[in-house]
Amino acid sequence: MHLQGAWRLINARRPRCIALCECNAPTLFRQPLRNGSPSRSGCAYRVYVPEGVLVMNPVIFELGPFSLHWYGVFIVGGAVLAAWVSSLYARRAGENPDHIWNLLAWTLIAGIIGARLYHVFSSPADGLGWAYYREHPEDIFNFWNGGFRGLGIYGGLAGGILAVAIYSWRNRLNPVRYLDFIAPNVLIAQAIGRLGNFANQELYGPPTNLPWAFHINPAYPCQVPDGAPLYPQVCGMPNLTEETLNWYASHGFHPTFFYEALWNLALFGILTLIYWRLGDRLRRGDGVLLYFIAYPLGRFWVEMFRPDAWRIGSLATAQWIALGCILVSVALLILRHRNWSWRDHPGETLFAPRPPEPPVQAETASAAG
Numbered sequence: 001m002h003l004q005g006a007w008r009l010i011n012a013r014r015p016r017c018i019a020l021c022e023c024n025a026p027t028l029f030r031q032p033l034r035n036g037s038p039s040r041s042g043c044a045y046r047v048y049v050p051e052g053v054l055v056m057n058p059v060i061f062e063l064g065p066f067s068l069h070w071y072g073v074f075i076v077g078g079a080v081l082a083a084w085v086s087s088l089y090a091r092r093a094g095e096n097p098d099h100i101w102n103l104l105a106w107t108l109i110a111g112i113i114g115a116r117l118y119h120v121f122s123s124p125a126d127g128l129g130w131a132y133y134r135e136h137p138e139d140i141f142n143f144w145n146g147g148f149r150g151l152g153i154y155g156g157l158a159g160g161i162l163a164v165a166i167y168s169w170r171n172r173l174n175p176v177r178y179l180d181f182i183a184p185n186v187l188i189a190q191a192i193g194r195l196g197n198f199a200n201q202e203l204y205g206p207p208t209n210l211p212w213a214f215h216i217n218p219a220y221p222c223q224v225p226d227g228a229p230l231y232p233q234v235c236g237m238p239n240l241t242e243e244t245l246n247w248y249a250s251h252g253f254h255p256t257f258f259y260e261a262l263w264n265l266a267l268f269g270i271l272t273l274i275y276w277r278l279g280d281r282l283r284r285g286d287g288v289l290l291y292f293i294a295y296p297l298g299r300f301w302v303e304m305f306r307p308d309a310w311r312i313g314s315l316a317t318a319q320w321i322a323l324g325c326i327l328v329s330v331a332l333l334i335l336r337h338r339n340w341s342w343r344d345h346p347g348e349t350l351f352a353p354r355p356p357e358p359p360v361q362a363e364t365a366s367a368a369g
Contacts, residue, residue: 058070058071058199058200058201060073069196069199069200070195070196070199070200071193071196071197071199071200072196073196074192074193074194074195074196074199075108075112075189075192075193075196076108077192078188078189078190078191078192078193079104079107079108079189080104081185081188081189081192082182082185082186082188082189083100083101083103083104083185085185085188085272086100086181086182086185087100087101087181089180089181089275089351090178090181092279092351093177093181093350093351093352093353093354094353094354095177095178095181095354099167099171099173099178100178100181100182102167103163103164103167103178103182106163106164106166106167107159107160107163107164107182109163110159110160110162110163111156111157111159111160111163112151112156112159113141113159114155114156114157114158114159114160114162115151115152115153115155115156115159116140116141116150116151116152116155117140117155117159118151118152118154118155118156118158119150119151119152119155120133120140120150122152122155122310122317152318153190153299154318154321157186160182160186161179164178164179164182174284174354176284176285176288177284179285179287179288180284180285180286180287180288180350181287183271183287183288183290183291184267184268184271184272184275184287184290184291185268186291187264187265187267187268187271187291187295188264188265188268190260190261190264190295191260191261191262191264191265191268192261194257194258194260194261194264195257195261197257198214198255198257198258202257203256203257203306204253204254204255204256204257205253205254205255205256205305205306206253206254206305207251207252207253208252208253208254209252210252210254212255212258213252213253213254213255214252214253214254214255214258215251215252215253254305256302256305256306259301259302259305260298260299260302263295263298263301263302264295264298267294267295267298270294271287271290271291271294274290275287275350279349279350279351280342280346280349280350280351280352281342281349282342282349282350283336283337283340283342283345283348283349283350284348284349284350284352285336286333286336286350287350289329289332289333289336290329290333292325292326292328292329293325293326293329293330293333296321296322296323296325296326297322297326299318299319299322300318300319300322300323300326303315303316303318303319303322
């Protein structure tokens with residue numbers, strides 16, 4: 001097992017050569033600098049790194065062909081925390097919280113599959129998009145080599161909802177009820193998961209001089225115009241020259257993943273407060289609708305800082321989806337509450353206990369005689 005250095009603070013008062021092999025760079029870059037002889041450190045380029053740049057290695061450790069990535073740890077950790085809070089809601093409503101923990105595995109697996117398929121089919125034809133996966137279908141679910149990269153949140157949400165529906169049908173549960181328990185807590189999972197974008201050096205915005213600008217590892221700028229990080233076998237693009245690497249080293253970028261994480265944390269706090277204060281007045285299903293109104297609002301704004309996003313017309317694909325979610329959810333919320341009151345229908349509120357099932361009457365046969 002090879003344990004990677006998780007954090008590295010680059011302090012370059014003088015030009016420093018970055019060994020790309022230390023940063024999980026493709027072997028294509030491990031080539032001599034001059035005259036056909038490799039440098040002492042095995043570097044491919046000389047990179048001028050700004051002083052005090054904090055670099056996080058995306059890989060925690062490697063064991064043979066298997067590698068554990070920080071992105072995967074953040075995704076699973078966020079999902080576990082979300083499940084714990086959701087189980088508290090289930091217990092408050094008189095439901096069995098074990099169903100939430102059973103759903104954790106279902107939704108996590110289905111969510112990752114859905115998120116991956118969304119990325120594969122919604123990416124542009126150039127770069128690491130559909131054209132690439134059409135020629136390399138073996139990389140569609142290549143998690144063991146690329147880690148949890150190339151995931152789309154809307155596909156993950158669709159996969160998670162489908163998993164809840166199937167599990168609820170198999171166990172005779174109300175799927176909307178359990179989606180209500182889960183919906184606001186998806187936000188805390190998303191916020192934690194966005195830390196994986198920092199580890200992967202991806203999903204950043206345009207250059208900026210703001211104090212909170214995100215400085216990426218110049219030896220790992222694997223983001224192409226479609227916004228997707230490249231896998232090692234295609235990361236060594238011809239245009240990734242010494243000049244390109246030095247340009248990355250001298251610029252800061254909008255940390256769009258951090259913007260979205262802050263938005264998700266704020267929404268998690270607001271929806272949690274609404275649940276605990278007004279949960280007995282919300283109609284069943286309102287929690288899901290509130291999520292699909294609040295989260296897409298922030299995502300729509302964040303996409304404005306993503307010039308590399310795939311666009312349809314003047315808006316990014318994610319912005320069109322966000323608009324659709326907002327409009328449909330607002331319309332449903334209004335229609336559902338037009339002639340409904342929690343005072344008149346207390347059994348339909350979010351935390352209303354499940355009505356008791358009718359007792360099973362045992363059939364007794366009378367003895368003839």
